Amino acid sequence: MLRLTTPALLALSLLVSGCFDDPGPGTGTSGDGDSDTQTDSDSETSTSGDGDGDGDGDGDGDGDGDGDGDGDGDGDGDGDGDGDGDGDLVLLDFAADLCSFGPETVGSYDPDGAGFLFLDCPTGGTNTFGGALTKANPTLDGGRSFAGPQLLIYPPSSNQPTAHVSVQYDYVLIEFGDRLMFSAGCGAGKQTCDAMIEVNYVDGQNMVHPLLPKFPETLDGNLQVIEHPLDDLAGQTIGLVLIVYSDPGIGDDGIFFGDGKIVRPGG
Numbered sequence: 001m002l003r004l005t006t007p008a009l010l011a012l013s014l015l016v017s018g019c020f021d022d023p024g025p026g027t028g029t030s031g032d033g034d035s036d037t038q039t040d041s042d043s044e045t046s047t048s049g050d051g052d053g054d055g056d057g058d059g060d061g062d063g064d065g066d067g068d069g070d071g072d073g074d075g076d077g078d079g080d081g082d083g084d085g086d087g088d089l090v091l092l093d094f095a096a097d098l099c100s101f102g103p104e105t106v107g108s109y110d111p112d113g114a115g116f117l118f119l120d121c122p123t124g125g126t127n128t129f130g131g132a133l134t135k136a137n138p139t140l141d142g143g144r145s146f147a148g149p150q151l152l153i154y155p156p157s158s159n160q161p162t163a164h165v166s167v168q169y170d171y172v173l174i175e176f177g178d179r180l181m182f183s184a185g186c187g188a189g190k191q192t193c194d195a196m197i198e199v200n201y202v203d204g205q206n207m208v209h210p211l212l213p214k215f216p217e218t219l220d221g222n223l224q225v226i227e228h229p230l231d232d233l234a235g236q237t238i239g240l241v242l243i244v245y246s247d248p249g250i251g252d253d254g255i256f257f258g259d260g261k262i263v264r265p266g267g
Helices: 006-017
Strands: 036-038 044-049 089-093 106-110 115-119 131-136 149-154 164-168 179-185 194-202 208-218 222-229 237-245 255-264
Touching: 106 131, 131 164, 149 164, 149 237, 179 208, 208 222, 208 237, 237 255
Parallel strands: none
Antiparallel strands: 036 044, 044 222, 089 255, 106 115, 106 164, 131 149, 149 255, 164 237, 179 222, 179 255, 194 208, 194 237
16 A cells, blocks of 8 residues: 655645645845734734844743743643743744654655655755755844754755745644744845745644745845744644745755744743
């Protein structure tokens, strides 16, 4: 019996649903970081220029276990997650929990190359198939820096807009009040950077669902600052999937996900 793994199902479902249509050149957002752009009825996408963020969860680390559930009454009592500097419980940290899904964490798809295949996790920074890794204390487009290790995903070097790298995380149980947070951007000092980002989740039946609409990120001096409530998924166990698509003709499309995490309000 042929067994399709989750990333393979993801690539297949995207192809069937038409998500591989050429999105065209991304029109990056611009501004001074003070305006918010609504992406859907629940999630908020704002731009952050000149190092200005929206202030929600910025610079939070996982505290190396501070506030976890193993202490005397600290955390959620179940030992799940670490507390951040604002008292929120970190259920999933994009950098610390990279490779949590095992050998099927990182998937690469290039119709002009090897098709779909799994990559090592973390992946070396020179892999032509793309990859995912963490880098410490990066400075992103617009001059904003993030402390500690941060997730970097870079798609394959391809002339096809459907070429992408996906990263899946291990499953977490979502409760009311949980939020998805990250700041997506190109690395500072890049000469070229233009990519499309998509955020999905896999449910308990291994079905892929969209979580955020696909959106562009370019070298425009701004970051895409996301804070998305997960109340609609309360009671479900999900596996988060991040996807970065290539922009044909652009040589360096690596995208950082600064302070990426799923958090739960502290008690």
